[in-house]
Amino acid sequence: MKKVAVIMGSTSDSSVVQAACDQLKEFGIPHTTHVLSAHRTPAAAARFAQTARDNGYGVIICAAGMAAHLAGTFAGNTILPVIGIPLKGGVMDGMDALLATVQMPSGIPVATVAINGAKNAAILAAQILAVEDQDLAKALNAQRAEMAQNIDNANAKLRMIGQQ
Numbered sequence: 001m002k003k004v005a006v007i008m009g010s011t012s013d014s015s016v017v018q019a020a021c022d023q024l025k026e027f028g029i030p031h032t033t034h035v036l037s038a039h040r041t042p043a044a045a046a047r048f049a050q051t052a053r054d055n056g057y058g059v060i061i062c063a064a065g066m067a068a069h070l071a072g073t074f075a076g077n078t079i080l081p082v083i084g085i086p087l088k089g090g091v092m093d094g095m096d097a098l099l100a101t102v103q104m105p106s107g108i109p110v111a112t113v114a115i116n117g118a119k120n121a122a123i124l125a126a127q128i129l130a131v132e133d134q135d136l137a138k139a140l141n142a143q144r145a146e147m148a149q150n151i152d153n154a155n156a157k158l159r160m161i162g163q164q
């Protein structure tokens with residue numbers, strides 16, 4: 001299976017990004033984690049992106065806050081799908097990162113998840129890889145079935161206490 005690269009702009013992002021790594025691990029998806037900044041280490045970030053496809057990666061997840069140019073910088077340097085996670089923080093509490101990540105110019109897309117949406121970034125990466133991987137597709141379907149079962153259980157409880 002292709003690897004997923006999980007990139008964060010700063011070590012201060014790691015607690016949020018961990019949810020993506022946990023979800024990838026749960027699906028058994030090989031992944032590596034890196035701190036690379038579009039602003040503080042622009043050359044290293046560009047190098048990583050330019051060589052990622054040849055290095056066995058299939059999807060890149062980029063998490064950054066504030067002036068969040070990381071995902072866009074990666075997207076401009078690779079044709080691999082790039083998923084951006086805008087992070088909460090700064091004076092605009094993540095809205096700045098959301099707009100910086102999602103508002104890409106035509107031709108260079110970044111698939112942007114919600115502010116701090118690390119788990120969804122990992123699930124979306126899994127869905128991309130599952131196009132060519134039956135086991136991963138099964139794991140994704142099982143996760144969906146479990147979510148539906150949890151809702152059924154919640155409704156059964158509400159019925160039991162006479163609220164339905």
Ligand code: RP5
Nearest residue numbers: 009010012013064065066087
């Ligand atoms: C962004 O600036 C990082 O992704 C981080 O979310 C934010 C603040 O970084 P630090 O100043 O905490 O390193 O580039």
